[in-house]
Each structure stands twice: as C-alpha cells, then as structure tokens.
Amino acid sequence: MPRSAHPGAAATSRPGSAEPVPLPRPTAPGAAPTPRPLSPALAPARRALRRVLSATLALLLAAPLLAAAREARPAAYGDRLTLHARVEHAPRPELRRSGATVEAYDEGTGRLRWTYAREGRRPLGVLPARGDAIALWDDGLVTATVRDDGSTVRWHRALPGAARWLAAHGGAGVLRGLGPRMLAVVTPQRIAAYRIADGDLRWVLPARPGCAFAPARAVRDRAALLVAQPCAATDSWTGEIIAVDELGRITPDRTPLDNERRGERHSAEHPHTEKVVARPR
Template sequence: MVVLPVEGPQPVPAAPRPGPAVTKAPAHAPATLPAPPPSALHARPRTLRRLLPAALAVLLAAPLLATAHHVRPAPYGDHLAASARAEHTAPGRLRTRGAVVEAYDPATGRVRWSYAREGRRPLAVLPARVHALALWDDGLVTDTAPDGDTVRWHRALPGAAPWLAAHGGGGVLRLLGRGERMLAVVTPGRIAAYRTADGDLRWVLPARRGCAFVPDRAVRRGGALLLAQPCGATEPWTAQIIGVDDLGRITPSRTPLGNERHSPERPHTGKVVARPR
C-alpha cells in the first residue's frame, strides 16, 4: 500500500516586531558628522559680523598709535635741529636769534644747531667748554650737548619768572671755579649752584634779611665771584659785597664740599644750604 503526501496550507512566518531601523554603512564609506542645527548656522555669521568691526578697528589704530608716539610733544617743549655736525667737542659760538638759541662756527658762520622751546624765549646764553647753557623766560635753565643732539638737563628756578620778565637775564648765569665745573644762578633772593656735568644742585646761599643780590653787578677774579648785595644806606660797602666760588661762600674757615660726581673714591657728596650772612 502506497501512501502519498497530502498537500495542505503551509505555516506563515511571524512578522518582525517594529523597532529602530539600523543601516550599516559600507566599510569603505567615511564617517559623517551630524548636521548642526539651523540655529547654529545662523549664529556663526552673526558672531563674525560682531567681531569684524573690532578687528578692523585694531588694524587701523595700530599705525595711528605709532604715528602719535613719534609726534608726541617733546618734554619742556624742546625743539632741536642740527644743521651741521660739529667736528670737535666745543659748542662753537652761541647767540640768540629771536626765540632760538644757535651755535655757529666762528670761522664760517655756518649754524651747527639750533634749539628752541615752544612758546618760550631765551634771555641769556653762556658757553662753558663742552656745555651750552641757556636761561629762558619761564625761569628754566638748560644745558645742551655740544653737537646739539640732546638737552642734557633742565633746572627750574622757583618763583623767578616774574622777576625775569621785568629785569631780563643779565648776569644771572655765572660760572664758578677754575674748571668751570659749577654754574651759579643768581637771583635777588638766592644764589643756587649747579654742577655743570649733570645739573645736580650743590649748594644754595640765601640773601641776608633786608638785602638782595644784584646779578649784573658782579666781578670775577680767578675762580671767585664778587657779587653786590646791597642792604641799605647804613651798611658799610664792604658788608654789601660777598665772594663765592664753586664751594660756596668764601669764609676764613669753611668745610670744603664734595662737588665731584659720585664715585667709589668720593662716596660722600652732600648738598649744603648756607645760612644768610
């Protein structure tokens, strides 16, 4: 007896459960980053627009700041102009022409350098070896290098500007000592001595009470300066003349001052304020 297979309905496989679809990229495909949100795409141009003006302002301001650094006003309103370089250290001849101090070659008359101060006028000039000393109408004393390249130092005279405006600068600048290492600035109320090497104030001599120095009434004898100090008709004339040199008032017994520049050999260089006599 042969039994034949009977055909009937076949079982249907169960449908897969729903879930997240996973797509596997090919092994050779590069990895891709997720796209930024639209808000980030709009924020970047806004940030660039904000930073661009600031960056441009910095770039434009740099040359302006450099230019302002070079054109800023010089201290004390100094204006130096060298017309011809000096071949030696002597400052040549000095003169004032209007509001300018000039150093010129006495052989050729050619101007070596000129020095002016903005809004000021020189009242007196004084050559001292390798120094060119000048007194200005605002009570400032200056020392210019022999080549006119720099102003070595500036020193102000307290309260002297009104008197200078009325009387001028005749006799105010006086050199002391045989080596011309000290500059005496004479005003009615005091004599102030400055070291010409660096402008250091070395000593001050006030006028006697009721008296006053007369700058243009002075005579130099050697390294000493004899200066008039009138006090009144009752005083003898010998009491109305004083003598000073680079160490101060000349007296029989005085302590010498160390007026040299600081050095290991001369460590003590104190200043002195002399009492009125």
C-alpha cells in the same frame, strides 16, 4: 519585532529591557559629520581662550595708534633742536641768541651748525661752559645743550619764583661760571650752584633778610665770584658784597679749598652759611 525609531537606523535593546535603543544614523558619503556637543567641563576653558584672543587682537590693532600718538606728542619742555651742518674735528662753535632761538656758528666758516628753541619761550642769556651751551629762558628754566653738535638737551632745571622777575628785568648776569665744573645761577632771592655735567644742585645761598642779590653787579676775581647784595638798611658796606666759589660762600674761617680734595669738611660755624645740598664730587 518592533520597528526602529528612525527609518534606516538600526536598533538594539537595552539589557533587561524590551525597548529598542536607536543607534547613530549612518552618515551619507560626502556629507559633513554631525558635530558632537561640547563637554560642559571644557566650556570655561574655551571662554577664557576667546577672551585672551580678543585682548591680543585689540592690542595689535591699538599698537599703530599708540605709535602715532607718541610721534605726535610734543617734546618735553617744548624743546626743538635742529641740526644744520655736521662738522667733525672742528673747534667748538660760537653761541648766539637770535630772537627765540639759541644758535651755534662755526667760528672758521660762519656756518650755522645747530639751533635750539622752546615752543612759546625766549632765551634771555646763553653761557658756554665746558662742552655745553647753558641757556636761561623767560619762564625761569635753565637748560644745558651739547655744544659741539646740539644733539641733545642734557638737563633742565627750573628756578623757583623767578619767571616774573625775569620778565621785568631780563637775564643779565644770572648765569655765572664757577670754574670749569660748576654753574652759579644768581637771582635776587638766592644763588644756586649746579654741577655742569649733570645739572645736580650742589648748594643754595639765600639772600639776607631785607636784602637782595643784584645779578648784573657781579664780577669774577680769580676763583671767586663777588656778588652785590644791597640791603634796605645796613651798618656795614661789607655786608652788601658776597663772595662765593665752587664750594659756596667764602668766609675767613672756612676750611681752605684744597682740603676739600682730601675729604675734610669746610667750617659751618660762621654766621649765615649757605644750605649745602650735596658735596662736590
């Protein structure tokens, strides 16, 4: 009888063959079992599982870093709102400009309620409008802040090409109210109307060629805003005064304002009409 291939291992013969076939070596008591080789068919699945686990672990480790980076990121537009005193059921505060901040004071006690600043910027004007504090900044940005508590900046709107002029002339007369729901922003190049509730641009009136609007030379007359428009050469003084309201430029042939509520369009046949961006809602 031939000897076994390994000591202590049993042997058997293949059918039709005289050669012995070694049997598995018995495992000693307490010893770890011999690992069986991985099937080649399972290898791709195992590699895919390792990749998924590695990606998941990387995301878990990166989450705290992403959160810290988000906290360290500066606020949009450099906004810095600070609440100093919370007052409930009190009249709306008085607005002031002080250096680089817009401040809101309680009219009864004189206590400072909140301050609003923008990093590296300075407010040139502030206008109370409905429940908001409208501010004009030296970089040509207009903002609306919740007036009662200064809890948030509701919207930001940029004035194209106005920063250099504002730096030289200041913001006198730029912010003008057009009734309880509309804001006019007057610059030499144009008059733009924004809805106070959400900052939606409603219409734009450009200055005539060779002329420029004078924001500081504007007065309110009931529902109308009269704005001076001096020109280099003009044959009529009436061409140097423009009247606007919530709907845009006021002209003799324009449809009456009350028709706007019934959905009728105001006339657009008069010369030098403004660009209507959207109809009031």
